[in-house]
Amino acid sequence: MRARALIEAWAVLVGLSAATTILSIFEVSGRGGVIIAGFVLLLAGIKARVILSRYLQLRNSRFWTRSFDFAIGSFLLLSFGLFAVAIEY
Amino acid sequence: MSNALDRLPADKDDSDHHKAHTTQETGDGWGVLGELPGDLMMWVLIMSELLVFGAALIAFLAVRTTDPAGFAADQALLNRTEGAVNTIVLVTSGLCAALAVHAREINKRATARRWLAAAGVLGAVFLFVKGLEYWSKASAGIDIETSPFFTFYYLITGFHAAHVVAGIVILSMVAWADSLRNMETGVAFWHMVDLVWVLLFPIIYLLR
Numbered sequence: 001m002r003a004r005a006l007i008e009a010w011a012v013l014v015g016l017s018a019a020t021t022i023l024s025i026f027e028v029s030g031r032g033g034v035i036i037a038g039f040v041l042l043l044a045g046i047k048a049r050v051i052l053s054r055y056l057q058l059r060n061s062r063f064w065t066r067s068f069d070f071a072i073g074s075f076l077l078l079s080f081g082l083f084a085v086a087i088e089y
Numbered sequence: 090m091s092n093a094l095d096r097l098p099a100d101k102d103d104s105d106h107h108k109a110h111t112t113q114e115t116g117d118g119w120g121v122l123g124e125l126p127g128d129l130m131m132w133v134l135i136m137s138e139l140l141v142f143g144a145a146l147i148a149f150l151a152v153r154t155t156d157p158a159g160f161a162a163d164q165a166l167l168n169r170t171e172g173a174v175n176t177i178v179l180v181t182s183g184l185c186a187a188l189a190v191h192a193r194e195i196n197k198r199a200t201a202r203r204w205l206a207a208a209g210v211l212g213a214v215f216l217f218v219k220g221l222e223y224w225s226k227a228s229a230g231i232d233i234e235t236s237p238f239f240t241f242y243y244l245i246t247g248f249h250a251a252h253v254v255a256g257i258v259i260l261s262m263v264a265w266a267d268s269l270r271n272m273e274t275g276v277a278f279w280h281m282v283d284l285v286w287v288l289l290f291p292i293i294y295l296l297r
Binding site: 041057 | 121124125126139143146147151153154157160169173176180181183184186187188191194277280283284287288290291292294295296
């Protein structure tokens with residue numbers, strides 16, 4: 001059963017990677033580029049969560065799942081903010 | 090032969106490790122630390138590495154605010170296809186490593202070793218593609234001093250590639266000393282390498 005769950009996690013990761021690549025194809029400047037960047041970082045965050053919860057087996061630990069969600073979420077928000085500042089100004 | 094190897098009884102050391110693993114798994118006396126698979130020190134290392142890579146990527150984005158046009162022009166010289174291929178290679182390698190731990194949990198030791206070997210080979214494929222990428226940049230006269238963008242690019246991706254090399258060595262070691270605890274610990278390092286890449290790739294290659 002766990003092998004099947006791991007393969008499903010892999011399929012999700014491949015699908016999200018493909019979605020990220022497709023999003024990055026669009027040559028959009030200005031605010032549209034910021035929105036696409038937001039989606040690209042959101043997909044990266046979801047991929048990170050899949051790796052942590054499935055590959056690293058943290059899904060059964062609420063504490064570690066929340067801690068990593070907070071740390072990676074904060075990192076991605078800061079990254080998005082810095083990217084948006086560079087585009088807007 | 091592999092089936093015979095699969096049926097080998099766990100040695101005493103392995104049994105001890107399994108007890109330790111079980112203790113940590115249930116969290117007896119360890120609190121939330123007991124909920125982390127593998128060796129606690131590896132998790133200290135993993136969190137330290139994530140902080141280092143996180144700081145480097147934030148520094149990259151902070152410097153980018155001073156010259157967004159220059160960074161975008163340099164970023165356009167990167168090969169996103171190679172980066173995307175390497176993402177698939179690394180997440181597939183992570184699957185192989187996770188399946189190795191699963192096989193070891195059900196005492197299929199030879200199968201676990203084969204999955205570890207597959208993970209290591211895919212790690213080598215990642216390095217090969219990365220080598221091609223560096224070669225094309227070097228051929229175009231692009232090096233670490235070309236621009237701030239490429240200084241960050243070489244430092245961050247090079248540091249990550251060094252971790253892939255270390256990961257392959259660690260996978261080889263835990264294939265040899267293949268207690269469940271060792272395997273969980275070594276494979277956790279490999280997943281950290283995978284995790285860093287899925288955060289690094291979009292920031293350096295895709296955000297523009």
